[in-house]
Amino acid sequence: MRIAFPHMGNACIPLRALVEELGAEAVVPERPNAETLRRGIRHAPEFVCLPFKVTLGDCLNALDQGADTLAMVCGMWACRFGNYGRLQHLILRDLGYRFRSLLIGREDMKAALEVFVAGLGRRFYARIPGALAIFRAKASAVEEIERWARWMRPRDTRPGRADEEMSRYLGLLDEAGSVRGVWELRRRFREEAGSLPAGEEEVLRVKLVGELYVLLEPALNFDLVGRLGRQWRVEARPVLSTYRWLLGPLWLDPRIQLSGWRARRRARPYLPYVLGGEEHMTLSGVLNAPGEGCDGVIHAYPLTCMPENICRTIIPGLAEGARLPYLDLCFDEHTSEAGVETRLEAFVDLMRARREKRALRKDKSRTSPPARFSGASTAPPVSVAACSGGGRGA
Amino acid sequence: MRKRIGVPRALMFYKYYPFIKGFLEGCGCQVVASPPTDLDILEEGTRSCVDDICVAVKVYFGHVRFLVDKVDAILVPRLVSVERRRHDTFTCPKLIAAPDMLRFLPGGLPPVLEWVVDLRRAPWWWGCLRVARRLGATPCQAWEAYRRARRDQERYERLLGAGMLPEDALAVMENGGNPSQGGEGPGGEGPREGFPLAGGERVTVGVVGHPYLVGDRLLNKDLFHWLSRGGARCLPGTAVPAWQMERELGSLPELSWSYERELLATASAFLGRGDVDGVIYLTSFGCGPDSMVMEMFKREVLKGRDKPFMEIVLDEHSAEAGVRTRAEAFVDMLRYRSGRRGGGRRV
Numbered sequence: 001m002r003i004a005f006p007h008m009g010n011a012c013i014p015l016r017a018l019v020e021e022l023g024a025e026a027v028v029p030e031r032p033n034a035e036t037l038r039r040g041i042r043h044a045p046e047f048v049c050l051p052f053k054v055t056l057g058d059c060l061n062a063l064d065q066g067a068d069t070l071a072m073v074c075g076m077w078a079c080r081f082g083n084y085g086r087l088q089h090l091i092l093r094d095l096g097y098r099f100r101s102l103l104i105g106r107e108d109m110k111a112a113l114e115v116f117v118a119g120l121g122r123r124f125y126a127r128i129p130g131a132l133a134i135f136r137a138k139a140s141a142v143e144e145i146e147r148w149a150r151w152m153r154p155r156d157t158r159p160g161r162a163d164e165e166m167s168r169y170l171g172l173l174d175e176a177g178s179v180r181g182v183w184e185l186r187r188r189f190r191e192e193a194g195s196l197p198a199g200e201e202e203v204l205r206v207k208l209v210g211e212l213y214v215l216l217e218p219a220l221n222f223d224l225v226g227r228l229g230r231q232w233r234v235e236a237r238p239v240l241s242t243y244r245w246l247l248g249p250l251w252l253d254p255r256i257q258l259s260g261w262r263a264r265r266r267a268r269p270y271l272p273y274v275l276g277g278e279e280h281m282t283l284s285g286v287l288n289a290p291g292e293g294c295d296g297v298i299h300a301y302p303l304t305c306m307p308e309n310i311c312r313t314i315i316p317g318l319a320e321g322a323r324l325p326y327l328d329l330c331f332d333e334h335t336s337e338a339g340v341e342t343r344l345e346a347f348v349d350l351m352r353a354r355r356e357k358r359a360l361r362k363d364k365s366r367t368s369p370p371a372r373f374s375g376a377s378t379a380p381p382v383s384v385a386a387c388s389g390g391g392r393g394a
Numbered sequence: 395m396r397k398r399i400g401v402p403r404a405l406m407f408y409k410y411y412p413f414i415k416g417f418l419e420g421c422g423c424q425v426v427a428s429p430p431t432d433l434d435i436l437e438e439g440t441r442s443c444v445d446d447i448c449v450a451v452k453v454y455f456g457h458v459r460f461l462v463d464k465v466d467a468i469l470v471p472r473l474v475s476v477e478r479r480r481h482d483t484f485t486c487p488k489l490i491a492a493p494d495m496l497r498f499l500p501g502g503l504p505p506v507l508e509w510v511v512d513l514r515r516a517p518w519w520w521g522c523l524r525v526a527r528r529l530g531a532t533p534c535q536a537w538e539a540y541r542r543a544r545r546d547q548e549r550y551e552r553l554l555g556a557g558m559l560p561e562d563a564l565a566v567m568e569n570g571g572n573p574s575q576g577g578e579g580p581g582g583e584g585p586r587e588g589f590p591l592a593g594g595e596r597v598t599v600g601v602v603g604h605p606y607l608v609g610d611r612l613l614n615k616d617l618f619h620w621l622s623r624g625g626a627r628c629l630p631g632t633a634v635p636a637w638q639m640e641r642e643l644g645s646l647p648e649l650s651w652s653y654e655r656e657l658l659a660t661a662s663a664f665l666g667r668g669d670v671d672g673v674i675y676l677t678s679f680g681c682g683p684d685s686m687v688m689e690m691f692k693r694e695v696l697k698g699r700d701k702p703f704m705e706i707v708l709d710e711h712s713a714e715a716g717v718r719t720r721a722e723a724f725v726d727m728l729r730y731r732s733g734r735r736g737g738g739r740r741v
Contacts, residue, residue, distance in 0.1 A: 045689040047680055076650040078484035083686050086647070088692050107481050246626055271494050273512075275487040303446055306487040306682040311494055312444045317498025330446060 001119030002027050003102065004062030005071040009216035010092035010146065011242045012139040013174050021131035023120050024069075029061035032219040035287030036061060041090050043355040048081060050302035050332055051213035051387055054220060069119065069249050073249075074105040079276030082199070098100040136252050137175060137182040144186065145169050148193055153229025162228060164374035165193065177364055204351050205293055208238040209285035210300035211308045212278050215240055215330050221300055221329075222337050224344075232348040236293065237261075239285035240278060270314050279342035286326070296325040298344075324375050327349055335366050360383055396424045397529065399507065400465030402457030403428045405450055405489065406473060407610030408560040412567055413547035414469060414509070416521055421531040426465050428457040431612040432563070435460055440710050444502050448678040449613060450606045451488050451495070458496060458503070467505045469525070470496060474512035477652045482514060484650050486683055512677075554632035559618060559687045562607035582734020597728040600664035602657055603629040603676030604684075608629035613708055614676060621674075624725035629670060631660035638663045647690065654683040662695045671728045672702040674721075679709035702728060 002026040003019045005012070012028050030036070032054050040057030055218040070092070071084030085103045092099070100119070109163045118122050145166055152162040169189050172295060176182045206228065214221055215238050228234040239282055248256040252348065260280070267283035274280075289297050299315060301308035312328060319326040327347040399418050401407065405595035406426075415425045431453055439456025461468055473489045484490065490513070493508050506527060509519040519540060539620055546567070552562035599621055607614050608630055617629050642659035649655045657675075664670045673690075677684040688705065703718070704724050705719065 045685050048685040048689075049682075076648070077482070078479040078487045078490060080651065080682055080686055082442070082650060087686055089690055090690065094693055259627060273472070273490050277487075277492060302682040304682060304685070309444060309447045310487060313447075313495040314498060333469065333602045 001069055001297065002067045003069045003071055004029065004059070004067035006058040006062075006067075007032050007217065007219075008245070009211055009263055010142045010170060011216075011246060013042045013142055013170065014242075016174070016245060017138045018131050019071075021117070022127050022135050027062050029058050029065060029066050029068040032058060032217065037333055039157045041130075043095065045087075045090055046137065047304055049211075049305050050220065051211070051217075051335065051342075052080070052088070054213070054217070055084065056091065059088055059092060063092065063099060067099065069100040069102050069115065071102040071104065074103040074107075076105075076107055077276030079222070082276065093360055097306050097357070103255075118328040132250070132252065134179050134182070136247060137179045138176070139243045139246050140253075141173050141182055141186050141189075142170065145173070145189065146241070148189075150225060150229065152193070152196065152198065154233040154235050155198040155201075156230075157197050157199050161196070161228060163197070163230070169193075202277040202355075203234075204234045204295045204348065204355065206234050206236055206351065207292070207294045207297045208236050208276075208284040208300065209297060209311075210329075211305050212240050212245060213304055214300045214302050216242055218243075221333060222340050224298070224300065224329075224340075228344065228348075229342075234346070234348055237292070270318070271310070275307040275310060277305070278310050278315045279307040279344065282308065282311045283314060283318070287314055287322075290322050292305055294324075295355055296327070296347065299328040300328060301328075301330060303330050303378070361382065396422060397433070397467065398426050398465045399423045399424060399529075400458075400461035400468040400486040400504075401427045402468070402470075403430060404453055404454040405458045405492070406471060408605035410471065412550040413543045413565065414471075416438045416543030416546035417525070417539045418469065418529075420542050421526050421529045423529060427462045428462065431456070433612070436612060436710060437716060446680060447488070448680045448682075450604070450678050450681075452710060453606075453610065453613065454492070455496070455499065456737045459498065459501065462501060462504060467506060467507050469507045469509055471509045471511065474510065475514045476511060476512050477654070481648070482503040483651060483652045485653055486651065486681075490683075505530065514617055548708045549562060549605075551632075554630070555635065557580050557629055557633040557656050558672070559630055560632075561604060561611065566607055596625065596626045596627060597732055598629055599633065599725065599727060599728070600629045600667075600670040600673045601676065602661045602664065602673060603652065604657070604678075604681075605632075607676040607678060607708060608632075613678075613712075614706075615708070615712055615714045617674070617676070617706070617717055621725060622720045624722045626725045627731065629664070631664075633656065634660050642666075647694065649687070649690075651683045651687070658687060658691055658695065661691060665695065665699050667699050670701075671732060672724060674724065675703070677705060677707055681706050702731070731741070 003024045005015050007029065007392040016026040016028055036057035037054055038057070039060050040055070042245075043055040043060075044056050044210050047115075060308075062070065070089060072088065074085040075082040085101065090099045100115055102112055102115045136305050149166040152391040156162050169185070172184065172185055176185050208215055208225065218224070218226065225236040227240065228236045244256050247253045247289035248260065251257065263280045263284035270283055271279055286294055295314075297310065297319060299308070301312070315326060315328070325347065327343060329343065410582045411427070415427075418514055422470065435456035436453055437456070438451040438459045439454065441454040442459055458468060460513045471489070471669050473485045473494055474482055477483050488495070491694055493506055496503060497505065501578065507525055509525050511518060512521070522540050522543075523533065523536055526533070526539065532540070550563055550567060552567055555561065558566070601608060601617065601621075603614075621628050630689065639656070639659050641654065642662045646655060648656070661673055661675060664673045676690065677688065702724070706720060
């Protein structure tokens with residue numbers, strides 16, 4: 001049984017460990033690139049969202065590498081993501097590929113288990129606890145390394161070192177074969193990474209909100225997080241992470257449920273109903289940004305994404321009320337690197353100028369009013385051009 | 395003084411207006427519906443809404459902007475779930491979040507009356523009761539209004555079932571029996587009959603699409619008019635009888651979007667009917683559910699059926715000439731086919 005799954009950031013490291021520990025062989029396609037996207041676009045519906053196209057390309061790559069089972073999450077949600085697996089497998093079968101579908105969802109868990117049993121035999125049940133243990137260990141290690149890299153990049157004394165260290169440790173993590181090995185690696189990582197020198201200069205902080213896949217897949221967002229850190233010394237704080245996405249539905253970490261519940265409560269005045277995406281994380285991220293000392297918000301989403309488009313009608317009002325600069329970046333297959341870079345550069349300049357102005361004001365011992373939400377009813381009419389840095393559309 | 399409640403003529407207006415009107419009037423309010431979409435409304439909506447959302451939502455924003463200074467409150471339906479099934483069902487996220495999207499509308503808003511329909515949690519009547527309470531009507535009044543509204547809605551659905559377009563059916567409801575007067579081409583009772591042409595061939599086109607595209611003449615660029623000018627008899631999707639829908643729904647894949655599933659069943663029913671020569675599917679650019687459902691339709695339902703099918707994608711830049719050309723070409727093709735088969739129905 002050769003199981004393949006689409007890429008999303010560094011999710012392939014824990015997922016591969018999970019699959020291999022269950023007794024199957026994991027087929028990891030190459031990292032998404034222009035060719036992957038091109039293959040996906042050729043066979044995907046015209047205006048479906050971008051993650052669909054990329055993951056379809058991933059599936060094609062994996063099938064060419066000899067995968068015989070394709071895994072995907074599915075569900076009955078209002079967001080399109082719930083139907084990804086079914087439609088992608090339909091398209092792939094029409095193309096003549098033969099494979100088993102492993103659609104994992106709350107509605108039909110039995111079918112997914114049957115696929116496992118058919119491929120691995122009944123003994124696979126006994127392996128689940130061990131597989132989940134190493135899955136969780138690797139996922140949290142990935143999270144720790146990524147978080148460190150996000151913090152370190154803007155403070156690096158030698159540009160590029162944080163990225164080198166991150167990819168070195170992620171490589172080691174991928175090779176670690178047991179939970180004990182992972183813990184050993186994490187201990188070593190903490191020692192060595194902690195001893196690296198960090199610069200003293202002040203860095204800007206920006207909150208990253210938006211659609212999960214665009215936020216977490218560096219190939220799709222032109223390495224937004226890394227670029228902000230390396231190029232402009234901005235510390236990015238995404239509201240979502242691979243760890244959160246992988247472990248949340250499995251209830252392996254109650255902190256995830258707790259933060260999700262708090263985010264829903266925070267966003268409820270503006271969006272009382274569930275839309276199936278990460279809309280609550282987006283809105284609560286914007287609402288919490290001023291309190292966390294962030295200088296701005298970047299909202300990244302794929303073209304025609306339904307939950308994030310709805311957020312986009314709400315965010316200008318929130319950002320205006322909080323006097324918070326925000327930039328929306330819409331990604332599709334035609335988005336160019338130069339366009340994104342120009343807008344990011346202008347946005348970073350804007351944030352830096354604001355911070356310098358505030359520091360100047362503080363010097364004159366005139367305290368500025370704290371950034372706080374004045375509430376929806378008193379928010380002035382929205383003028384997007386004033387606060388978005390001209391980032392309309394892709 | 396009676397409160398004036400505004401109802402924007404967009405999105406699910408074309409599906410539920412008689413119900414909404416009957417209910418609000420029963421609660422002692424005056425109902426102000428915005429006029430049919432015109433270019434000003436479309437432009438206003440495009441300006442006040444985000445740029446990459448579907449055109450139906452932009453038009454909705456335009457209608458709300460039109461009503462802002464003319465009414466005391468605006469009724470905004472929040473359709474979360476419109477059927478009860480084994481699993482969760484939803485409508486499009488944009489319908490679920492319609493009141494939230496309007497919250498920061500440039501230029502401000504009068505009070506918004508939210509009409510929540512969430513059949514997963516509470517029956518239809520519960521949402522109505524909440525609206526009535528906000529309007530200051532007693533539960534007894536609300537019940538009377540509800541029954542009246544149901545009667546109106548059933549009558550409206552019967553008219554739609556007879557093959558009328560939403561616009562004509564609403565006109566019949568308003569004028570007590572008279573279909574819309576005036577206007578050269580459109581109008582007329584029952585399914586719009588095509589103009590008999592020299593060849594004498596008459597073909598039937600089934601048109602499937604969301605009610606806000608089928609019902610809005612500006613958005614669909616008068617597709618029905620051009621089809622009947624070309625000599626086709628148009629059958630909107632609402633004309634498929636309930637028993638046939640049930641049968642089709644049973645054979646379709648499970649979906650979480652109720653309205654899209656309905657459209658799929660309609661299209662599938664048209665494909666299976668002998669008296670329909672071709673099917674047109676209207677969709678708006680960037681429509682989330684449709685982008686997936688269309689693909690499923692093409693790959694699961696359409697495959698192996700020998701019936702012409704055309705998809706028309708509409709947005710705020712669609713031009714009448716484009717729709718007209720395609721409609722005429724489609725009808726010509728149907729007529730050619732039916733002539734060649736020799737089985738074309740003669741008039």
